[in-house]
Amino acid sequence: MxxxxxxxxxxxxxxxxxxxxxxxxxxxxxxxxxxxxxxxxxxxxxxxxxxxxxxxxxxxxxIAHASQTDYTAYGIPKNHPSIVKGKAGSPYAIRDYYDIxxxxxxxxxxxxxxxxxxxxxxxxxxxxxxxxxVPNHVARQYHSLAKPAGVKDLGENDDCSQDFNPQNNFYYIPGQKLAGEIDLYDPEQGNYEEMPAKATGNDRFDAWPNRNDWYETIKLNYGVDYLHHTGGHFDPIPDTWKKMEDILSYWAGKGIDGFRCDMAEMVPCEFWGWVIPRIKAAFPQIIFIAEVYNPNEYRNYIYNGHFDYLYxxxxxxxxxxxxxxxxxxxxxxxxxxxxxxxxxxxxxxxxxxxxxxxxxxxxxxxxxxxxxxxxxxxxxxxxxxxxxxxxxxxxxxxxxxxxxxxxxxxxxxxxxxxxxxxxxxxxxxxxxxxxxxxxxxxxxxxxxxxxxxxxKEQAISKGEFFDLMYVNLNGWQMNEHKQYAFLRKYGQEVLFIMVNFSDTATQVAVNVPAHAFEYFKMTPSAQCNAKDLLTGKTEKICFTPESPTCTELPAYGGKIFKLKVK
Structure with missing residues (x-):
């Protein structure tokens, strides 16, 4: 993007x-x-x-999620409190993908x-x-009241006698009801019953989630057989994929500009590689942001999953x-x-x-x-x-x-x-x-x-970058553990950025190597005016590879010098 x-x-x-x-x-x-x-x-x-x-x-x-607040007056069924975290509930335990x-x-x-x-x-x-x-899991009592006409609900056509079926929307533990360390009893609503138990959202494929699990959610089935370790079953396209495409299209059609996709790495990259181009074909300007924590998977989710941005x-x-x-x-x-x-x-x-x-x-x-x-x-x-x-x-x-x-x-x-x-x-x-x-x-x-x-500064929004730290290690007047410096450049404008993580104001002398001047095609200046964009004040600094740039950095602060270069 x-x-x-x-x-x-x-x-x-x-x-x-x-x-x-x-x-x-x-x-x-x-x-x-x-x-x-x-x-x-x-x-x-x-x-x-x-x-x-x-x-x-x-x-x-x-998006509508499970909570302990009573909205039965509006035709919304109560959620059992034992499977809702907090009075307001988690916004990541979706009870209806099509509702606010x-x-x-x-x-x-x-x-x-x-x-x-x-x-x-x-x-x-x-x-x-x-x-x-939120693609990986839904609330245990998921049921869409707001879905468009003709849309089948999640799990509506599942064969719950099978622990895994690539066309099921959920994973099941046949013959077992939900149990575990959670107290499933409520004085008003009695026991929460789930038979057969469904797999829990944090990839727990048994009927015994504990308090540290995402026990309020159930895992969605994208065609990956975690139970028998037979990998992905993506041909024909799993039913969950199609339902998720419909949901994304529905909200994109409301005029939003982007989706932040919760725990995207818990959903197979193949799904994203299939669905994102389809959504963008209809809504070209929409962006997709992924919550992915495994650096080994970053490039997979960008190049094969077509995500615009990752955490x-x-x-x-x-x-x-x-x-x-x-x-x-x-x-x-x-x-x-x-x-x-x-x-x-x-x-x-x-x-x-x-x-x-x-x-x-x-x-x-x-x-x-x-x-x-x-x-x-x-x-x-x-x-x-x-x-x-x-x-x-x-x-x-x-x-x-x-x-x-x-x-x-x-x-x-x-x-x-x-x-x-x-x-x-x-x-x-x-x-x-x-x-x-x-x-x-x-x-x-x-x-x-x-x-x-x-x-405002094009050097930040679309400029080039040069890290100065490799020529400032073990310096006599720059502590590489407490200070950091780099350059940004666009056109004839350079931003010389220095920060100080120390609790005291610090006089620094920052080396700028000859390679930076060659790389950015800059002419050195023994004395030039540099405006600190953070304060609006102007200083005269040396900007050459022969002598370090000297200035004082405030405690817990920095300077963003703007220079004009030839």
């Missing part, structure tokens, strides 16, 4: 974003703790997100209409829309986290980009998302400003997309104990809750910074400045 802009994704957990209820009772119900709505994304709110620098907004948790979650609608019976308005509103505010596609989690995220926390060396950044250099444009960088701990939490950095150099690297290193998780730009700590989600440094995805920093930023729908602390305002401005650099 070619693009001339730097893609900047603002991920938002839809259920939590606009919630104005401050009750925050652990394990509280929707009535007690409240819930954000799609209509909370007003044009003013969306303009503020756009102003931050976002080009895309990922509305996490839109009723929690998110002001008028439940008009939830699809409210979603369609949300897409239109987002586009009018200059934001492209990304939504989740760079086990590479750049893990490395930057380690450096930020003080137990990793900045030299590791070089290894990160080298390991994916041939596919770098396909990698999605981030420092937070709904799965990871908040930077400001006690489990990560404790102080959100410590990650500013990491964010400069994550967003400016190459031209590939970068993502920000809502509240990251405000230093949200994620240290609440919300209920099913304990005090783990993450913002809950299972509970009804209020996110304090977002609540104060929203200022009851006014969406301004009046209730934010000075530090929160400063952090948000820092993120906004960096993201606007990414948007």
């Amino acid at each position: 070619e693009t001339t802009e730097k893609i900047i994704i603002y991920q938002v957990f839809t259920r939590l974003f606009g919630n104005q209820n401050k009750t925050c009772r652990p394990n509280g119900s929707l009535e007690e703790n409240g819930c954000g709505k799609m209509n909370d994304f007003t044009k003013q709110a969306l303009h503020e997100i756009k102003k931050l620098g976002a080009t895309h907004i990922w509305y996490t948790g839109l 979650d009723p929690d998110l609608a002001e008028h439940v019976d008009k939830r699809m209409e409210e979603f369609e308005h949300l897409v239109t509103r987002s586009h009018e505010c200059g934001l492209k829309v990304i939504m989740d596609f 760079d989690k086990v590479g750049l995220y893990d490395t930057l986290r380690n450096i930020t926390c003080g137990y990793g060396s900045a030299t590791g950044i070089t290894h990160c980009w080298q390991s994916v250099d041939d596919i770098q444009d396909h990698m999605l960088n981030f420092l937070e998302n709904h799965d990871e701990q908040r930077i400001a939490s006690d489990f990560f950095a404790g102080n959100p400003f410590k990650a500013v150099p990491a964010f400069i690297v994550s967003s400016c290193l190459r031209s590939n997309p970068v993502m920000v998780y809502f509240g990251q730009e405000l230093g949200e700590k994620g240290m609440d104990c919300e209920g099913f989600s304990g005090q783990d440094g993450r913002t809950t995805i299972f509970d009804y809750w209020n996110v304090d920093s977002i609540y104060r930023w929203s200022n009851r729908g006014r969406w301004n910074t009046h209730l934010l602390s000075e530090k929160e305002k400063e952090l948000r401005k820092t993120y906004e400045t960096i993201l606007h650099i990414c948007q």
Whole structure:
């Protein structure tokens, strides 16, 4: 997927974003703790997100999923609470692929209409829309009420007497009912019965999932025989493939701009290689983002699976986290980009998302400003997309104990809750910074400045890259474990980027090798004006291979010098 802009994704957990209820009772119900709505994304709110620098907004948790909230008044059956995680439920335990979650609608019976308005509103505010596609598993009580006429439900035609059949939608454990360590009894609804038991979403092919399993979900069958180890059965095309194509086409037809595909590597790459070109034939501009954690599979899912972008989690995220926390060396950044250099444009960088701990939490950095150099690297290193998780730009700590989600440094995805920093930023729908602390305002401005650099500077969005670390090892005035430097160039503009992971301001002397001048076809200058795009201040620096470039880097910060070269 070619693009001339730097893609900047603002991920938002839809259920939590606009919630104005401050009750925050652990394990509280929707009535007690409240819930954000799609209509909370007003044009003013969306303009503020756009102003931050976002080009895309990922509305996490839109599709109807299992919950413990009673919507029987709207014809939606109750879910058994023993197979729902938290009062609000996991957004990745889908109960109806063709429906919007009723929690998110002001008028439940008009939830699809409210979603369609949300897409239109987002586009009018200059934001492209990304939504989740959860292909590997569904809720145990999956049943689609909203499916189009003529569409067969998942499992409707399954032969559940067979543990595996390539045309079944699920895997079965014939003759056994669901058991395991989970308490399947509820005082109101009695025992949850599943006979025969279906395989659990995290590839557990028995009837005994435990509390650490994805016990609230069941695994979808894409024609891979995990039970008898006979590999993939993809001819004829498995029924699940066709059903998933229909679901993707349905949502693409609603005008969205991209899918973030949950646990894409747990679904055979052959399916993606079949379905993505088919969807793009009808919707050429749509993008597909894959959650893939195995680096050995990256190129398979890009070249054979046709994904546009993959998470760079086990590479750049893990490395930057380690450096930020003080137990990793900045030299590791070089290894990160080298390991994916041939596919770098396909990698999605981030420092937070709904799965990871908040930077400001006690489990990560404790102080959100410590990650500013990491964010400069994550967003400016190459031209590939970068993502920000809502509240990251405000230093949200994620240290609440919300209920099913304990005090783990993450913002809950299972509970009804209020996110304090977002609540104060929203200022009851006014969406301004009046209730934010000075530090929160400063952090948000820092993120906004960096993201606007990414948007405006062609050297970032489509320029070339040169790593300077190989000539700065064991330097007398540059600590390669705490500082990192690189160049970006487009046309006659060069960005000289240096970051400092140290807690003290540091005078550095950075070598720029003759090879960089040859590679970029630049003329050295013994003295040139360099404007720091982060502060707007101009310095006179030396930019030659004969002498190092000297400057002072702030603690937990950096400089992005812009130079004009011949």
